[in-house]
Amino acid sequence: MTGPWVLCGDFNTTTHPSEKKNSHGISKAMTDLSKFIEDMEPMDLDLKGGKYTWRKGDRHDTTAILERILISEDVDSCFKNIKQSLLQKVTSDHSPVMLQCGDWEKSTSYVKFENWWL
Secondary structure: OOOOOEEEEEOOOOOOHHHEOOOOOOOHHHHHHHHHHHHHOOEEOOEEOOOOOEEEOOOOOEEEOOEEEEEOHHHHHHOOOOEEEEOOOOOOOEOOEEEEOOOOOOOOOOOOOOHHHO
């Protein structure tokens, strides 16, 4: 695929057992997703604001990274300060993930007003 692209969503599996709490085996779905990511050569952004995007049960015994945002290197070169952030879940057992880009440094803007301007 050429040009900038972003692929995001619930992939319903992890790429490695370390992305799921209490997981030890590698499934075919994990292998397929890992191969897809390897073939597409995207950037898999770090997740800010939490470790897992899905939690099951009242005690959250099962947690995993199911939602992810993958971007091409073209997107990274076109936009400044791209980050992937975990948002608070409302009703689902999945937490939404948000892609942001822009200037994150706080700038001070001064408004100057002189009474004599009136």
